[in-house]
Amino acid sequence: KVLDYTDNALLLKRTLGNKSLIKMTRSGLDDQASKIICRVAACLHTPRKQCLPDLMPLSTCFEALMSAAKKHGGIFDDAAYLARSLLAKPEEVVVLHGDLHHGNILDSGSQGWLAIDPKGFLGERGFDFANIFCNPDADIATSPGRLMKQVMVVTKMAHLEQHRLLAWIVSWAALSAAWHIEDGGGSRHYIGSCQNCA
Helix, strand or coil: CEEEECCCCEEECCCCCCCCHHHHHHCCCHHHHHHHHHHHHHHHHCCCCCCCCCCEEHHHHHHHHHHHHHHHCHHHHHHHHHHHHHHHCCCCEEEECCCCCHHHEEECHHHCEEECCCCCEEEEHHHHHHHHHHCCCHHHHCCCCHHHHHHHHHHHHHCCCHHHHHHHHHHHHHHHHHHHHHCCCCCHHHHHHHHHHC
16 A cells, blocks of 8 residues: 655555465465465456556467467467457456456465565456466476466356466466567466466
């Protein structure tokens, strides 16, 4: 929560809780962590009566994937096809967080779990859940059986269609890989997440 601001500084409320979704997942409580993320997303996606601020359409964040598809082909081309299909006919359009994952949801103690670092997109609700499956780290994200187990948890908890969620996961993972390649980093675990959806 922003308490005060000036031209070049923000004063934010500090979270006081000591729980961590990353630690929960690493200690075998992956299902519980995913359910918490789903509950936070449900709060974020609740329609508001206020006028919406100017938000970027979700399609703008997929430009790197479209470029990677042209340059590298293969799995990037397949993911770009899925992304174009999803973006052309979005369902349940809401204000999106845009980067919802284990590290961007903090325990605030008495106020429960709160999301930080929103990106401010407008698009299909299902998109916000895709990043769960690439986090909290490469070993967990690509561990055998984890993806489909968490897909079952998330589709039930968030009332999502499995095939659309899987398409968002592939699209998001390939987009993340494209960003990492652009930045000169590795993309192995994101590609692994794409392949796990196949």
